[in-house]
Amino acid sequence: MLQQTKVDQVVGFYKRFLDHFPNVFDLASASEQEVLKCWQGLGYYSRARNIHRTAKIVSNDLGGVFPGSYDALLDLPGIGDYTASAIASIAFGRCNAVVDGNVYRVLSRFFGIEVPIDTGAGRKYFKELAEELIDESDPANYNQAIMEFGAVQCLPRNPNCTSCPLVSACCAHKHGDVLKLPVKEKKVAVRNRYFLYLVVKTEDGFFIRQRSSNDVWAKMFDFPLVELDSRPIKKEIFNIVSGQLNWPMAIANVVKMNKHILSHQHIYAWFAEVVCSTGFDTSDWINVRDIAQLEQYPFPRLVEKYLECTCFLGNGQVVGG
Ligand code: SF4
DSSP states (O other), X not given: OOTTSOHHHHHHHHHHXXXXXXXXXXXXXXXXXXXXXXXXXXXXXXXXXXXXXXXXXXXXXXXXXXXXXXXXXXXXXXXXXXXXXXXXXXXXXXXXXOOOHHHHHHHHHXXXXXXXXTSHHHHHHHHHHHHHHSXXXXXXXXXXXXXXXXXXXXXXXXXXXXXXXXXXXXXXXXXXXXXXXXXOSSOOOOEEEEEEEEXXXXXXXXXXXXXXXXXXXXXOEEOOEEEESSOOOHHHHHHHHHHHOOSOXXXXXXXXXXXXXOSSEEEEEEEEEEEESSOOOOTTOEEEOSGGGGGGSOOOHHHHHHHHHOOTTOSSSOOXX
16 A cells, blocks of 8 residues: 555555454455455555465465565565565564665665666665665665655655755765756656547436556446547537437536546546436446445546536435436
8 A cells, every 4th residue: 555655645545444354364355346345445456466475375376374484575566666675574573674765865865866767777776775774684674774764854856955864974965966866867748638528418327438458547436438539519529428428418517627646647538427318238338326335436536526516416326407
């Protein structure tokens, strides 16, 4: 859960997850939908799918015993160098150094290292340096201390250099390079996406669908969707919606959501609330009778936010079209 996410955002989800799945066998025997539902709101859903796959391996192939060595951990789904090092050192006391964003920042600034951190050579350089520095007598505390130091002292934009215990030996501070480090070679390209959701209500309820496994929010649920090349104007929305639905229909409302930011994508979304008098015969749409039935499906946060702000689907029961 802590990959790409801060501790204070995780604590509530962690407790809820453990209440739901108290041990690895419970997690392994749950359905993927149940696991995703419990993860709903935390983002980066591939982590939920990976932890579920890992639980099945630990439960079915390893007799319920979690591996403790760095190499064995790397074989589990979703566990890379950082997570393997963190688990091996913190849970099993092994001497494996973690290198996360905090560690890159602290080391690059303290030693004045300009090697880009987003290259294979850079990753190798910092990993070797971290392995040299680790306190062999207490790798767990060393790893947690350096990550915490980056998170609370050597901050990305406002590092507390004046109160820093390392200031007299810090290279970046001495040369005025603090905000130039760490160096990254490539800028991450952000992709803008424009989602027009069709929230279609009929006398029989409304419709959701499961997302494909090769896009964001893989295997989660949302509403039928038209992806556009650019931001639509209001008039276009009616034409697009009526072009998609070959049934008599009326648009009751269009809800425009705030920009939804993912790590490499900005999603602009509109929810067209459409009333149709007839039913549908679509293979990949799931007919939901009432809003209470939605509880069992995992939704991305964007859809959850829409559901929190709309009255269209009724409160407890869908109002007939
Ligand atoms: S002096 Fe500033 S840049 Fe150097 S380690 Fe301390 S907080 Fe980070």
